[in-house]
Amino acid sequence: MVSTVWQNPVLLIVVPLGLAFFTPIIGLIRKELVKYIPILGMLFNLTLSLFLLPKVLDNPIIVSLSGWKPPFAINLFVGPVGILFSILISLVGLLTAIYGINYIKKGAVEKYHMLFLLLLTGATGIVLTGDIFNLFVFFEILCISSYALVAYNQDKNGIEAATKYLIQGSLGSAFILLGIGFLYGLFGTLNMADIARNITTVDSPALFIAMALFITGFGVEAAIFPLNAWLPDAHSSAPSTISAILSGIAIHIGIYAIFRVLYTLFGFNSIFTVLAVIGIVTLLIGEMSAFRQENIKRVLAYSSMGQMGLIIFALSIGTVDGISGGLFQIITHTLSKSLLFLCVGYMVYSTNSMELSSLNGLGKRMPLISLLFTIGVFSLIGLPPFIGFPSKLSIILAGLKTGETLFLILIVLMLLATVIEGVYFFRIIQILYFKEPDKEERFKTPFTLLFPVIILGLLIVAIGIYPGLLQEILDRSAEIFWDKLSYIKIVFGG
């Protein structure tokens, strides 16, 4: 299947993992070198993923480790969705790493970079793996490194947020493990394709309890409504690079995990309706909570929460269009929210305050950053010609296409939430541009901080103007993501 070693998808996991372990060692030799390692790793990942993308679009690649055939060994399922996520992870990882060169200066730098790489490794592992326990392990890697990274600044808020995040997150992980236990008890296998193949043969309450446990467990990371209390704290207290990664990647990985498990293992059932409702509730609660926030990073964090709700809703519509829209929205949110957090990171760094009022008149003091921030905000609200518009459009389209009254109501609620979102974001835009600044001096932005942000901004505008770039990939991904039977078929060959 794999022609050369350098095209092996395993490298997507192995390289960053290896680099992560090497990081402290290199740190011992030269401290300055450490910060370039993540860039290296992510550059490699990005190149490889982009290279793999056209291949997997036609037929996904199955990689079996140690030569055993799928049911008996851990296998990787390198499908379009996985590669799509992998591209996103490596892209955001790369840009954040570049941003981090000048941004992360204090503290244990080499540990930061190690954890950073581990986090990305975990994320990549989750999206590529085909084994449920393996998924759990990568999930734990992701979670533990993010707990540690949230506390990286070692200030009061960071520690507190990390502690809370840790307790909730590890509770969630415990539930996942319990769910895996149930599944193993029922099927005696951990391979997802294998479980999926046999799932219709079993009709037990334990199956449902396992599903509930998975939803709850992954839901903590995915920030489903009542499980998301850690999110605003953690996202607002972490260093902005980590906020960008958490908001841009980590929570999406949670969503991916939920829906991978649901689509592949359990298939479509009535839980999706519940999830759709929960998604919209999450959206509403998130946007409403953000409405009166005075802390800029908390605003963004709550907005992430809302967006998660939107994505969950889209993925629970249960049609290919919906999934395609949901994936599109994930891309939108990854790009826009990372952009916003990186911009805000620099704003907070310069003004030394996270209060909205400290942003007064920043449009004049840091014009480019403010402009890009505006682009990100417009994209999140869903205004053309930015990427948020086509994604939101396709979600609404998918929702209305079902023709169900419930979805109509939910979409109306979703539009209401968009209104609320629009209002608070426009308020921030006004604060940026139309309030008198306290000081006149302008900030000089280093290139390493500016470059990632500009790239993200350009991507947002480019895809927004011509969404056809992504459309084919998304549709194909959605089909494969959704289709349980073909997943089984692909894994077992034939």
Next chain:
Amino acid sequence: MIMIIEVVKIIVLPLIALIIGIFLMGLARMITARIHWRYGPPITQPLIDMVKFFDQRGISHGFIFDFGIILSLAGSIVLVLFIPFCKIAPLSNSGGLLVILYLMLITPLGIALSSGASGNPNASIGISRKFMLALGYEVPFILIILTIMKSYNSLSLIDIVNVQQAGTWSIISSLPLFLTGVAYFLILPAILGVRPFDMTTAPQEISSGPKVEYSGKYLALLSIEHALTLYIGLTLFVNLFLGGSANFILFFIKILIVFIIGLFINAVFPRFRIEQALKYLWGIPTLLALAGLILTMII
């Protein structure tokens, strides 16, 4: 040939209107004096005044001060051409009653511009009252016009007159038209701007309001304009409600009768305040006219 007759009509009609107007003004002063138990001025007094005004050397406050007064008189003259006098109405086919409604705006607007440009607060107060009063009487007036338009289903004044000539006067032809006719008569003094409604030019309060800075030829033009306004208000009533007339004498007599009846009201009533005027105008006349319109719509 027709062209020449039309032109002659266009030239003659304002003259007739002016003569009738001045005559009515003189008559008004005379009759009012008699009602007041006085001897009164000769009937030519308005003419003498006008001659005097033309001979005086007036003052001007700038271009708009002049232009406004020209505009207002021009508006009145054009308006005269739109209203049939003994079925002579050279321009009445170019838009009908709606155009008349709008042409009636030019005169007050011209005076307003001109006197506003004088920079005298008394004039401004007068103009503000004038417009408020206009707002007051326009409500019933529009209702009246609409009722007429509705019941004859035409915008053209000349058609309305013709229908009346063929049948009966509209004021006695049906109940709604009678009500609106009464309403018109009740607001007639407000349209003409005479006594109970002369708060616009109250000499004792605001030094004759918009006229305060006018002198000489400005006042002369204003008197002409006033004469024409008298003529317009009365002919409109006669045409709309009393059937107009093909006969000059009959038409004139109708005008005279309406005028004299109105004069009695004029002579004995004191001046309203503007709020009182508005309350009055938006009260009975409006209700009558509204009843007329609704009845017309139903029937």
Next chain:
Amino acid sequence: MDRNKISKWLKGPAKMGHKYSLSAIYFCTGCGIIEVPPVITARWDAERFGVIPVASPRQANLFLITGYVSLKTLKAIIRTYEQMPDPKYVVGFGSCPINGGMYWDSYNTIKHLDKYIPVDGWIAGCMPRPEAIFIGVTHLWTLIDKDMAKGYVKYREKYESYRKNQEQILGKLEWKPLYPIRRRK
């Protein structure tokens, strides 16, 4: 056509106009005003002579100074007089404007009004009866007929001395001179 010719031809009617249409503005400086209301209302009815009160000096051509003139009112009188359009006639009403009357020794009363504005006629009496006013009006008619009521021309011609007199007693006046003043070197 020659403009002068027309005006000559129009002179007759114009004079008639000025004669029989006297728009009066009266200045209630003193007790003389008491006699004016009976004059213009039903009892004596000045309107039959064409005399009619107006509110603004711009419209008036007859100026009645009714009663004594104090320093303070003099200013207003001059101002009003100057605002009247050109053929204009001033009538002093009662003895006070003529020579101060019973206030002849008051420091604050103007004794000679015609030092400050030209006066075309006087109606003596304290107070003059309404009939006296009518006599005054008819007298004014004859003056107008004979082109003798030329106070306004006099005012224009001798404006400098009038202005000087006015400023002598009132101090500097706020408004600009009505007619240009030639500066003597």
Next chain:
Amino acid sequence: MDFLYHNIHFIGAFGLMFIGLYMIAVKKNLIKKIIGLGFVETGINLFLIIIGYIKNGTAPIFSKAGLDPARMVDPVPQALVLTAIVINVAILALALGLAIRLYGHYKTLNVEKIRGLKW
């Protein structure tokens, strides 16, 4: 009684879990919460072991002759538990480390007082 006899290990595992959950949810002291977390994990580990356990089973060693494959204890859960324990250790260590830091900032371990981040 029979039910109890056959399922006593499950009851034990879930009992541990519920005790742990109770501690996490209700106890005010952060350390106690962390201990509760440990309880939960232990319970789950126990549960996993039980799933794969066969009564009087043997070790799953195929190279050794005479062992009946049907009576072999499933090795996979044990591998899982081993991994889980490692993860658990990491989490607990991190949690305790954070707790120490938190105490340094707040001078208390009462979570009701540690509410700098809310709303």
Next chain:
Amino acid sequence: MTLQLILLIGFCGAIITYFAGKILPVLREIFAVAISLLLVGMIVYAYGRYSQEIAQFGFLNFKIVFTLNRLSWLFAIIISSLSALSIIFSLSYMKGKERQDFFYMMMLFVSTSMLGIVFSGTFLQLFIFWEIMSWSTFLLISYSKGKAVKAGLKYITMSIIGSMAMLVAVISLYLKFGTLEISVISQNIDIASLRYLSCIFGLLFLGFGVKAAVVPLHTWLPDAHSEAPSPFSAILSGILIKMGIYGFILMMYMVVGIKIFMTLGVGWMKFHYVFAWLGVISILIPSFIAILQNDAKRLLAWSSVGQIGYIIVGISMGTGLGFLGGTFHIFSHAVFKGLLFLTIASVEYRTRTRDLDQLGGLIKKMPITFLGGLIGVMGLIGIPLTNGFISKWLIYKSLFESNRMFLLLFSLIGTWAAILYGYKILHNVFLGQLPEKYRNMKREPVFMQIPIIILSLTVILSGIFPGIILKLINNIAFSFGLESLNVNMWGVVSETGTLNIRNIFFGILAAIALVSIIFYSAKRSWKVSQDDNYAAGAFVPVEKYNYTVEFYAPLYKMIRKYLKDVIDIFYCWIAGLVDALCNGIRKIYTGDIGTYVGYILFFLAFLIIIYLRG
């Protein structure tokens, strides 16, 4: 290709203008004017070249089609020329203000996006350009800071709500017809039930109505128009609110067809009735509220709401005459309201205030501006020989012919209110005594004079020769299947009442000539200054010899208590409620970890309970 080129030039030009400004301010101004004039030129060139262009690339699965028909050409020419004039005006107005690059960029952006709206051949494009217009407008409204910030927020809130409704309508149209192409939908409109179309209209009413500021949705307008930078207020009032009207015309006449539209509605409440009555309410109440205003721009803003009412009443009649009147009024209102806003802008530029109580007598200092204002107000009132008269006459006539006497009554009363506020603004700004502080004021700059003169001439010329535009509109009406009217250069010929401007024009001309001859052959008058004024014998006081404050005081006393903007108060109440709710709901994140764990357990339990319940 032309249409895409126009849009491309517009958008790219906007961005180029921004960066040109970073290099050299003069370059920016040249660019802005050049691009706006280029747009005008291209649209003039496009006259008669009505076509459809299918774009090379689509958007998602949607086709992108640009169309140019008569209706869109009419709108396009109004948009491009008014924005070109505003930009020329801004050259002087914006001098010395901050962030000019941004201003010019956004001006071009807004006008190009409006062009995009009228060129849209599909609803998707309509929506996209609509949104671009919304946010770029928002940025410009908030430009002046201070109070403008709040106005901008109000605008964008209502605007988002409207566009969300519109989005739902657009997508539902797509699902119904399988395409968003306007021409295809209009051909297949029969497959949709009346009920469905009514729902679509309800949603689109929200979408278009917010922009058009029809009465229950008008509350953003007074704030936004008065706080926006003045040249942009002209665009806002002149054309931006007409975009909503464009949407209505598009839906009513082009997509649904007027015959079906007249049958739409819920039960006896036919849509066109509701629409016409909303229009009349928009005329009546805002016009009276306008009388009460003291801020010149706010007054004009309320007046805009009123004038929009005329347009809506006109087009909702569904007759050829009504359409003619309504569409003509779009043109006339764009011209005279743009003119009035520019006039006020130039006054504001020189005097630094637009408070009607503070100004006065400016006619002596800025005569051109005064003439502009006078002609604008005359157009607003509808004095014959201005374009406002033509459109109002047509609308009234159509109301009369449709036998809607009460609509006609209220529209006519609205006109009289227009006289009151129109004169108020003229008097308080230009007439009366010139305050001492403006004695040494300079005249208006030349770049302000040019647009004012051009617009004034347009008002007059299109009022005297209405046929030029009437013919165009008549063709549009004909293409919509309405009865064609007999239109000539001087007006409309019909049996029940002819409009003949020629008679009025020559009549007024002759009368003015006659009176002027009389006037100027009489004794020459004596020019006096404003100080030489009747003040009961006293010398005119230097300040405060002016009647401007509470100009219609007795009327105010009578009507003020009835004329609160109840709808605005209601919306603000709702907004306060939402605000409180949002503030309350975030309190669920208590900060206590125990609670959070409780949430997790609760969620798990919730899922399991759902399962157990089935």
